[in-house]
Amino acid sequence: MLFHRKLLIKRAVYCSCSDGLIKDIGPASTIDFQYAGVSFDKVIDATGMCVIPGLVDAHTHPVWAGDRVHEFALKLAGATYMDVHRAGGGIHFTVEHTRAALASTLLASLIGRLGRMQRAGTTLVECKSGYGLELQTELKMLEVIETARRTLPINISSTYCGAHAVPKGKTVAEATTDILKVQLPRLSERMLAGALRVDNIDVFCEQGVFDLSSTRSILQAGLDMGLNINFHGDELHPMNSAQLGAELGALAISHLEEVTDEGIAAMATAKTAAILLPTTAYILRLPQPRARDMLEAGVIVALGSDFNPNAYCCSMPVVMHLACVNMRMSMPEALAAATINAAYALGRSHTHGSLEVNKHGDLLVLNAPRWEHLIYQLGGHQELIRYVVIRGNVVYNNDKTMDF
Ligand SMILES: N=CN[C@@H](CCC(=O)O)C(=O)O
Numbered sequence: 001m002l003f004h005r006k007l008l009i010k011r012a013v014y015c016s017c018s019d020g021l022i023k024d025i026g027p028a029s030t031i032d033f034q035y036a037g038v039s040f041d042k043v044i045d046a047t048g049m050c051v052i053p054g055l056v057d058a059h060t061h062p063v064w065a066g067d068r069v070h071e072f073a074l075k076l077a078g079a080t081y082m083d084v085h086r087a088g089g090g091i092h093f094t095v096e097h098t099r100a101a102l103a104s105t106l107l108a109s110l111i112g113r114l115g116r117m118q119r120a121g122t123t124l125v126e127c128k129s130g131y132g133l134e135l136q137t138e139l140k141m142l143e144v145i146e147t148a149r150r151t152l153p154i155n156i157s158s159t160y161c162g163a164h165a166v167p168k169g170k171t172v173a174e175a176t177t178d179i180l181k182v183q184l185p186r187l188s189e190r191m192l193a194g195a196l197r198v199d200n201i202d203v204f205c206e207q208g209v210f211d212l213s214s215t216r217s218i219l220q221a222g223l224d225m226g227l228n229i230n231f232h233g234d235e236l237h238p239m240n241s242a243q244l245g246a247e248l249g250a251l252a253i254s255h256l257e258e259v260t261d262e263g264i265a266a267m268a269t270a271k272t273a274a275i276l277l278p279t280t281a282y283i284l285r286l287p288q289p290r291a292r293d294m295l296e297a298g299v300i301v302a303l304g305s306d307f308n309p310n311a312y313c314c315s316m317p318v319v320m321h322l323a324c325v326n327m328r329m330s331m332p333e334a335l336a337a338a339t340i341n342a343a344y345a346l347g348r349s350h351t352h353g354s355l356e357v358n359k360h361g362d363l364l365v366l367n368a369p370r371w372e373h374l375i376y377q378l379g380g381h382q383e384l385i386r387y388v389v390i391r392g393n394v395v396y397n398n399d400k401t402m403d404f
């Protein structure tokens, strides 16, 4: 009897038609023998190639209008991130342009950016709001993310980041009250009505932005609404963000360039993941996050591109390369950080981040004899990623001679 199934990657994996989950995985001999004579919608012969899990990008800011290429020049000339921010640029510049932009314009640019990420191997991506800093624009951004989540194949974890900066004309206390009394209640209504799905809450906990006590109250309010805590901490100054996150049961904290030993120990005990962002330290010439100390202390280390107008990078292979060279991670550590650990940081490690039976059929077929080429070849992913597969569907085919 002939069975009809969705996708067989010869020598590796087979995904089911009905739900796009991995139904079988194993050595070439077993898979080839077991499914000989079975009919599939698509068959990929991966002989001589590598099959790895789809990459997971645990930290991005992909919804915004107005680039900041002019600020890149200022920073190259010596201005710091906070010099630009205090002068009314940085996040404030982007807020001004994003408030003025139509949702349709934001959606079109988001689709383009997510397409670039997908072609670079990302199959699950965290997407933040945070360039509105008031109810209307924060909701506009979250709705744009929601539309992308419902219509594109790429998996999205959505994050409310209304505390990304203190809006011009407001104090920290006023901004915190607006978030607690205006933005979060409205967000909760929209979520309960089924109009929006939001997974995480984020705050930029930093000197001159949100202090520890306002960060605590915003994160706690998000937690009470059922959101996962996943926030920016200890980036430019040691703020005891790591200890706060561990105490609140945060799923993840990002940046951590300035984390202390106590913070590292607290995160290891609480199983709070560290999302390290090699592009930020590289572009801003910051001290590198202490990946080795974290790994040795048993912290779950994940990676993110930090795609935003300050760090314009859509490529997790480049991020893994920087993590290996600048943060001294090994290539297997970087791959784990960009797959299963990043999925953990997003609360998705039971369904994403590794090739296992009953997980999502999200994977990459690499045109290389060893998977390490994806990290070793700096900026070379365009030549290496042959197929990107999400839920058993080929969403990107880099073989110009074949038509899927
Ligand atoms: N540090 C705060 N937020 C972003 C930068 C956002 C921006 O500059 O627009 C980050 O993660 O690097």
Ligand SMILES: [Zn+2]
Pocket (backbone or CB within 6 Å): 059, 060, 061, 232, 306, 308
């Ligand atoms: Zn960020």
